[in-house]
Amino acid sequence: MIQHLLVPRTLFLTNIRRASQALAYDNFGDPAAVLKKVSIQNERVIKNGHVMVKYLASPINPADINTIQGVYPVKPSSFPAIAGNEGVAEVIRIGSGVKNVQIGDKIIPAAKASGTWTTHAILSEKDVTVIDKNVDNLFAAQLTVNPSTAYRMLKDFHKFEPGESLIQNGGNSAVGLFVIQLAKLWGIKTINVVRERPNLDELRDHLKSLGADYVVTEEELRKREIMEQILAEIPKPKLALNCVGGQNATDCMRYLSDNGTMVTYGGMSRKPVVIPTGLLIFKNQKYIGYWMTRWSQENFNSSQRIKMIEELCQLRIEDKLKLPKIELIRLDDWKEAMENISKGFTNAKYVFKFD
Amino acid sequence: MIQHLLVPRTLFLTNIRRASQALAYDNFGDPAAVLKKVSIQNERVIKNGHVMVKYLASPINPADINTIQGVYPVKPSSFPAIAGNEGVAEVIRIGSGVKNVQIGDKIIPAAKASGTWTTHAILSEKDVTVIDKNVDNLFAAQLTVNPSTAYRMLKDFHKFEPGESLIQNGGNSAVGLFVIQLAKLWGIKTINVVRERPNLDELRDHLKSLGADYVVTEEELRKREIMEQILAEIPKPKLALNCVGGQNATDCMRYLSDNGTMVTYGGMSRKPVVIPTGLLIFKNQKYIGYWMTRWSQENFNSSQRIKMIEELCQLRIEDKLKLPKIELIRLDDWKEAMENISKGFTNAKYVFKFD
Structure with missing residues (x-):
């Protein structure tokens, strides 16, 4: 009173x-x-x-x-x-x-x-x-949109063991940059797909400085020999993160492992997600979406949301997230x-x- | 000895x-x-x-x-x-x-x-x-292929409450016929999509005699007024079963409810599964595959496989499965x-x- x-x-x-x-x-x-x-x-x-x-x-x-x-x-x-x-x-x-x-x-x-x-x-x-x-x-x-989206997509759809890998397109997107950094901190290897561009080497260097293990262009992704070399060094991705859709999403799913999951959180190409039937039936892959807004509303006062916010803030204070x-x-x-x-x-x- | x-x-x-x-x-x-x-x-x-x-x-x-x-x-x-x-x-x-x-x-x-x-x-x-x-x-x-596929797809991907509904294409396929019959026995409403054909009325009558609630052609599925009438009578499908792919699969998913699941178990059109991005992100729909062969190998001696076989045989003995x-x-x-x-x-x- x-x-x-x-x-x-x-x-x-x-x-x-x-x-x-x-x-x-x-x-x-x-x-x-x-x-x-x-x-x-x-x-x-x-x-x-x-x-x-x-x-x-x-x-x-x-x-x-x-x-x-x-x-x-x-x-x-x-x-x-x-x-x-x-x-x-x-x-x-x-x-x-x-x-x-x-x-x-x-x-x-x-x-x-x-x-x-x-x-x-x-x-x-x-x-x-x-x-x-x-x-x-x-x-x-x-904090509540891009770093949180990256955090949840790495936590909620596959229980990563250190050394396992993911593939993502839009590697240079706002979410993509946090995926690279968090994955590096958590011991997850990343294959990051970006669009062909004039200053590609500069972008590659930048993403690698943030922790990207591999940076490939959309064209390189379609070249078996390039991808086979990468997949000789790391296991096939258990998770694919897609914010592009269209041909590039389909190219990514071809490298996704059996029982792997593709999470779509954006559609920058404005094209749909096109899945060859065999990947669903015989490779048992799963295709789902992620919408941070829904998650936040459903989990606003949950302990896992508080934990996420504290963890992300702490990483930032320690200068581990750019x-x-x-x-x-x-x-x-x-x-x-x-x-x-x-x-x-x-x-x-x-x-x-x-x- | x-x-x-x-x-x-x-x-x-x-x-x-x-x-x-x-x-x-x-x-x-x-x-x-x-x-x-x-x-x-x-x-x-x-x-x-x-x-x-x-x-x-x-x-x-x-x-x-x-x-x-x-x-x-x-x-x-x-x-x-x-x-x-x-x-x-x-x-x-x-x-x-x-x-x-x-x-x-x-x-x-x-x-x-x-x-x-x-x-x-x-x-x-x-x-x-x-x-x-x-x-x-x-x-x-x-028994081990078609009735078992129908049984598992109705049991394993959504916990149906009586009165809930599903949509399936290939309604007249070998699996589709068992889906209709089992769904009827279990109180699940079915929307069954079939191809346009000369003897359509005969097929409609046959599927309804097996227990189909609604039978629509691929063209009817694209007509909002027909589907709105159906969806005024039953809730939006929680499950979509797809053995066709291509345009028809996409048409089916547009009527799938929020948080619904489409299970692909065949690809008769030889075309991929095409998902508009918004259905994944904002409607939180899930797209997965089902392969009976894998399930049977992984669950060969499981109690749930024995239960399924006994239950299907019993229904057949009671003349409840044609x-x-x-x-x-x-x-x-x-x-x-x-x-x-x-x-x-x-x-x-x-x-x-x-x-």
């Missing part, structure tokens, strides 16, 4: 009426067209069980764009909706009855949180996860960023930085 | 030196060209732990043809090889040390048994399963049968009858 009485009084002394600056939309469409920067007056008294947070950094993920376009399976619960699904924030006010969160805590919101492209938000205590303050904001801001290339932008830069994304003019991940 | 001494003596009095008549092949190729009818002199003394059987009936399965062609993953251990992988036989002699098999028993051989297109064979006691004598030979002869259309042939008719099969001139399953 004392806390209940004290909290509003304490808050009254702070900057309570500050308005949030946010990117919101009233209807689905092209983000550059439908997003608007808005100012939202925050409530004077924080509801029971809620906290007010100040965002530190929030990335722009492909799923955020698809959500605004209305083509993602997750829809905002109502309009106007604040965009963005991921970020890191600091708790600056707490409502009555809040038990596990304190002012000054660094938190990440639930995947279902409504909007992270905002300077401030009021969230239920149940929808936030407190993380280690020592982890840097850039990593924390993108981030993909990032371009920091201010909220006011949103329109240019959206235009560049829609034109494909980006080779870095955009992250809004709020302070 | 008494048994050991007595058995050879008993056998000596019977028809021990009778030769087997069998269809064998020396090398892979077109069955009509490489098969030969041969006479094999049987050994005078049956080896320890072995039994001599007289075949009663043995079917010609597509896998038998593929095995002779050399395109099946199971190869004979040596040449000359006796063809055929399934059948029912009567035990006519037993070697010393045989414990669980008696003269007069009706048995089915293991899937890995080398050759059932023969009048007689000597088999290890370990490689035979004694079945109920009351089950008819035609059903018993094909057989697909069968054409009985003598061993001497083999060449014509093989030629008809290779030309596709068959609308019934051939079964060799030996007595």
Whole structure:
């Protein structure tokens, strides 16, 4: 009861009426067209069980764009909706009855949180996860999507023994880079497929510096002699991770071991996953999908999610996980960023930085 | 020891030196060209732990043809090889040390048994399963492939609640007919996809008389209004059984429920299984294969295999399982049968009858 009485009084002394600056939309469409920067007056008294947070950094993920376009399976619960699904924030006010969160805590919101492209938000205590303050904001801001996807796909579909291997396409994707790093840390060999490109040697060197064992282009993957040489050195992959689809996914599955599993988590080629029947029947391979958003919703307060977040933060603090290339932008830069994304003019991940 | 001494003596009095008549092949190729009818002199003394059987009936399965062609993953251990992988036989002699098999028993051989297109064979006691004598030979002869495949696919991939549903293509295939009948017995609703054909109404009536809830052609499956009407009456299928592949398999998966499983056990269209990425990621559907031969080898002496065989035999004895259309042939008719099969001139399953 004392806390209940004290909290509003304490808050009254702070900057309570500050308005949030946010990117919101009233209807689905092209983000550059439908997003608007808005100012939202925050409530004077924080509801029971809620906290007010100040965002530190929030990335722009492909799923955020698809959500605004209305083509993602997750829809905002109502309009106007604040965009963005991921970020890191600091708790600056707490409502009555809040038990596990304190002012000054660094938190990440639930995947279902409504909007992270905002300077401030009021969230239920149940929808936030407190993380280690020592982890840097850039990593924390993108923790729940890319590193978590890589972590779960390595943990949940095959019990790897050290020395076993996986094959992944999109080796240079945001998730792919974390797969390489986590696999290296956990003693799993990786065959990483990338697209042919002008600066291939540079990319190969970069991925190998992160821990990639083999880096092959899509064309090299189709050459038996190259793959046979690799598979003379390591066992056939027990797991294939696919974010491309189409011909390249089929090429990957041909090297997957008997009883192996291909996990599809993206479809960058916009082509389906095509499986020769014999791989299903005679090689007993399994083809499944992985959607981080679903997993997080179903396991939000589970011990395995807490363990994953702690483990990933700890690895980052120990400097064992590098981030993909990032371009920091201010909220006011949103329109240019959206235009560049829609034109494909980006080779870095955009992250809004709020302070 | 008494048994050991007595058995050879008993056998000596019977028809021990009778030769087997069998269809064998020396090398892979077109069955009509490489098969030969041969006479094999049987050994005078049956080896320890072995039994001599007289075949009663043995079917010609597509896998038998593929095995002779050399395109099946199971190869004979040596040449000359006796063809055929399934059948029912009567035990006519037993070697010393045989414990669980008696003269007069009706048995089915293991899937890995080398050759059932023969009048007689000597088999290890370990490689035979004694079945109920009351089950008819035609059903018993094909028990281990088609009814068993249907049984396992209904049991092993989704725990059906009564009233739940499945969709299958090849509704009129040998396995499909058993799926319809077993599903009906177990309270599972079935949507059965068949190819357009002149006598469609007749086929529809036949499948419904076996227990099919819905019979749709491949074209009807692509019509939203037809499928919406069906799915207003029953829940979305939790399981899809696919023996066709290609466009039809993809059409089936579009009606599969979230978290549903498609099991591929054949590829009659010779086209791959094509999965739109969203079904894997957002609908969390699973795509796997089923190969009865592998299951039988891995579970040969398991209680669940014994239970399945007993249950299927009992259903047959109670006249609850009908057989697909069968054409009985003598061993001497083999060449014509093989030629008809290779030309596709068959609308019934051939079964060799030996007595």
